[in-house]
Amino acid sequence: MTATEMLQIIGESGQTVGDHETDLTPDELVAMYEAMVRTRGLDERMINLQRQGRIGFYVPSTGEEAAQVGSGTVLLKDDWLYPSYRMPGTLLMRGVPLRDMIANCYGNEADNCFGRQMPVHYSFAKQNIVSISSPIGTHIIQATGTAMAQKLRGTKEITAAFFGDGGTSSNDFHSGLNFAGVWKVPCLFICSNNQWAISVPIEKQTASETLAQKAVAYGMPGVRVDGNDVLAVYKAVKEAAELARSGGGPSLLELMTYRRGPHSSSDDPTRYRGNQADEWLTRDPILRFRKYLERQDLWTDKKEKEATERIKNECNALVKEIEKLPNPTTESLFTDVYANVPPHLREQYKHLVETEGEGHEPDPDAAFPL
Amino acid sequence: MAEITIVQAVNDALKEEMTRDDDVVVLGEDVGVNGGVFRCTADLHEMFGDDRVIDTPLSESGIIGAAIGMSLYGLKAVPEIQFSDFIWPAFDQITSELAKFRYRSGGQFTCPVVIRTPYGGGIRGGHYHSQSPEVYFTHTSGLVVVVPSDAYDAKGLLKAAIRSPDPVLFLEPKKIYRAPKMEVPDDDYVVEIGKAAVRREGTDFTITAYGAMVEVAMAACEKAAEKGWNGEVLDLRTLVPLDEESLIASVTKTGRLVTLQEAPKFCGFSSELSAIVAEKAIDVMEAPIKRVAGFDTPFPYTLEHVYMPHADRVLNAITEVMTY
Numbered sequence: 042m043t044a045t046e047m048l049q050i051i052g053e054s055g056q057t058v059g060d061h062e063t064d065l066t067p068d069e070l071v072a073m074y075e076a077m078v079r080t081r082g083l084d085e086r087m088i089n090l091q092r093q094g095r096i097g098f099y100v101p102s103t104g105e106e107a108a109q110v111g112s113g114t115v116l117l118k119d120d121w122l123y124p125s126y127r128m129p130g131t132l133l134m135r136g137v138p139l140r141d142m143i144a145n146c147y148g149n150e151a152d153n154c155f156g157r158q159m160p161v162h163y164s165f166a167k168q169n170i171v172s173i174s175s176p177i178g179t180h181i182i183q184a185t186g187t188a189m190a191q192k193l194r195g196t197k198e199i200t201a202a203f204f205g206d207g208g209t210s211s212n213d214f215h216s217g218l219n220f221a222g223v224w225k226v227p228c229l230f231i232c233s234n235n236q237w238a239i240s241v242p243i244e245k246q247t248a249s250e251t252l253a254q255k256a257v258a259y260g261m262p263g264v265r266v267d268g269n270d271v272l273a274v275y276k277a278v279k280e281a282a283e284l285a286r287s288g289g290g291p292s293l294l295e296l297m298t299y300r301r302g303p304h305s306s307s308d309d310p311t312r313y314r315g316n317q318a319d320e321w322l323t324r325d326p327i328l329r330f331r332k333y334l335e336r337q338d339l340w341t342d343k344k345e346k347e348a349t350e351r352i353k354n355e356c357n358a359l360v361k362e363i364e365k366l367p368n369p370t371t372e373s374l375f376t377d378v379y380a381n382v383p384p385h386l387r388e389q390y391k392h393l394v395e396t397e398g399e400g401h402e403p404d405p406d407a408a409f410p411l
Numbered sequence: 412m413a414e415i416t417i418v419q420a421v422n423d424a425l426k427e428e429m430t431r432d433d434d435v436v437v438l439g440e441d442v443g444v445n446g447g448v449f450r451c452t453a454d455l456h457e458m459f460g461d462d463r464v465i466d467t468p469l470s471e472s473g474i475i476g477a478a479i480g481m482s483l484y485g486l487k488a489v490p491e492i493q494f495s496d497f498i499w500p501a502f503d504q505i506t507s508e509l510a511k512f513r514y515r516s517g518g519q520f521t522c523p524v525v526i527r528t529p530y531g532g533g534i535r536g537g538h539y540h541s542q543s544p545e546v547y548f549t550h551t552s553g554l555v556v557v558v559p560s561d562a563y564d565a566k567g568l569l570k571a572a573i574r575s576p577d578p579v580l581f582l583e584p585k586k587i588y589r590a591p592k593m594e595v596p597d598d599d600y601v602v603e604i605g606k607a608a609v610r611r612e613g614t615d616f617t618i619t620a621y622g623a624m625v626e627v628a629m630a631a632c633e634k635a636a637e638k639g640w641n642g643e644v645l646d647l648r649t650l651v652p653l654d655e656e657s658l659i660a661s662v663t664k665t666g667r668l669v670t671l672q673e674a675p676k677f678c679g680f681s682s683e684l685s686a687i688v689a690e691k692a693i694d695v696m697e698a699p700i701k702r703v704a705g706f707d708t709p710f711p712y713t714l715e716h717v718y719m720p721h722a723d724r725v726l727n728a729i730t731e732v733m734t735y
């Protein structure tokens with residue numbers, strides 16, 4: 042494939058396109074599909090909770106499940122991930138407990154980051170999932186650094202950085218790919234081109250015909266993939282990972298998809314794109330893969346119902362348990378700023394507790410407007 | 412007179428200045444058709460078109476660098492940084508370039524860019540949508556730093572900033588973007604940069620505040636009044652150049668100072684205020700200066716309400732200076 046053609050394996054009606062054969066077993070295929078259903082199920086539940094005011098904010102990934110699951114299938118346990126905020130599916134596939142993700146969105150005592158970040162800004166060191174930060178693009182060059190460290194240590198691990206089309210305009214996209222090309226590090230740069238950066242369409246983000254072709258200038262392969270085709274994503278990421286693992290250096294992958302929902306729970310896309318998203322409803326990555334599996338008698342309505350029910354019930358049980366828990370302690374405001382709490386912070390904490398106890402009720406008017 | 416919010420005030424100021432002066436250009440992320448994520452640039456795209464209301468690629472250094480180039484050539488660029496928390500990729504362009512052009516070129520080149528950016532907490536935005544970065548910029552010579560606290564000032568100060576010959580960082584307190592509406596004259600007016608405003612006259616103590624903290628200072632004074640203490644609230648409005656005269660005049664009258672800011676305490680703007688008072692008016696002071704500020708920690712998500720200074724916390728400081 043070149044950086045301007047687009048790799049596709051499954052067509053819109055679930056048929057195999059061209060002569061691509063997949064190396065995945067029926068069980069693996071079904072597991073991938075179930076991961077997509079799980080991702081959608083989690084998303085739907087969280088969007089719902091946000092609408093009901095039970096969590097403060099959420100970023101849906103509806104319509105981008107193939108990109109998440111296709112990549113997630115390839116990466117190995119010891120590989121490092123620098124995720125974006127729009128890929129819960131990949132995180133689940135890495136073995137992050139659903140409970141930990143929901144807890145993050147509640148930001149209460151159950152959250153492994155003590156409610157210090159907004160929802161969907163996960164940190165899971167155990168799974169080599171690096172803490173997500175809001176500033177766009179910053180992690181891309183960090184991934185290059187980690188990949189360089191992996192190379193220096195002589196491991197077989199690789200690193201993958203995930204970002205959006207908007208992220209390709211950031212300074213650190215440039216540094217990240219430039220350094221990676223020069224150092225020839227085992228790093229995958231995986232861009233979900235969902236065609237929007239909040240309200241800014243891809244045409245205003247770049248005059249480049251494709252994002253994949255930017256790879257040429259950094260001296261690495263660039264591949265454009267149908268990002269709603271989970272098998273195409275899998276194949277492209279797998280080839281890039283094999284190249285990286287065998288010392289062949291980094292790759293840039295552009296996964297063509299579409300942000301079907303709002304940018305976040307605070308965004309109203311009707312302000313800037315009318316009902317353009319409607320046509321993408323029919324190009325659903327889950328539906329497409331389901332048709333593919335049905336053609337091979339690997340999936341049924343009954344299994345579909347069971348899978349959807351399962352994730353729904355899991356979410357409900359966890360929400361019920363987590364929602365009851367109290368906020369993080371006031372002390373957690375002051376820990377982890379440094380390795381040890383320095384005297385001035387100790388004094389501020391002491392003064393706070395002496396004068397105000399454990400704090401006040403949350404401000405009921407506060408709501409995140411973006 | 413119309414009753415408007417700060418968001419509308421900013422929007423009106425932009426509309427009026429763009430109508431008055433064809434050289435005024437707005438650029439940033441989502442400022443076009445979307446009208447800004449906070450709606451501050453609503454309708455501008457429709458009114459002034461693609462060439463003057465520009466949705467940029469996602470790059471803050473790009474936005475500010477381009478604004479500098481436009482302004483060097485003679486346009487009046489008014490870039491928006493979507494959240495001040497995302498201003499850092501542009502720090503180099505702002506501090507080394509924007510703020511220094513006039514000085515380093517012996518006055519030959521100037522770029523009076525006005526950077527608008529929402530700042531501060533109170534919207535449940537967690538660390539990356541809540542910070543108050545003012546001192547990184549007040550420490551930078553060559554920059555004017557303005558922080559309005561209500562709709563009248565937001566409009567008047569923004570218009571003054573756009574007409575100013577110097578680069579201005581215009582920090583918009585997003586917690587009160589849609590706070591109670593306020594009557595604002597329909598005719599053209601500006602609020603002079605570099606002048607503080609006394610929001611409440613008092614004789615017993617002074618509170619300095621700016622942005623969203625002004626209403627907290629006012630509420631604290633109401634509580635103090637119940638104890639018989641009559642406080643004066645000085646809204647700084649411009650941080651650089653600072654209205655030192657008003658500060659010294661107020662503490663000379665009251666002899667007691669509580670400074671209020673939501674940014675972290677250590678090396679905060681209030682530290683400068685304290686130093687100025689200590690240097691120039693220590694002999695009139697009847698109690699040590701008290702600084703009420705954010706903690707020296709990153710800005711939290713869940714415990715935002717514990718982090719943000721509130722009226723009771725300010726009252727504690729008032730009590731300390733009044734009972735010293």
Ligand SMILES: Cc1ncc(C[n+]2csc(CCOP(=O)(O)OP(=O)(O)O)c2C)c(N)n1
Pocket residue numbers: 125127175176177178204205206207208209235237238239300304440469471493497
């Ligand atoms: C440096 C920086 N600037 C601005 C923002 C505000 N912002 C948050 S997400 C976003 C758009 C990102 O678009 P893209 O990279 O395409 O990812 P997507 O949200 O589409 O997945 C913007 C502008 C930010 N988070 N960081």
Ligand SMILES: [Mg+2]
Pocket residue numbers: 205206207233234235236237238239300
């Ligand atoms: Mg995007």
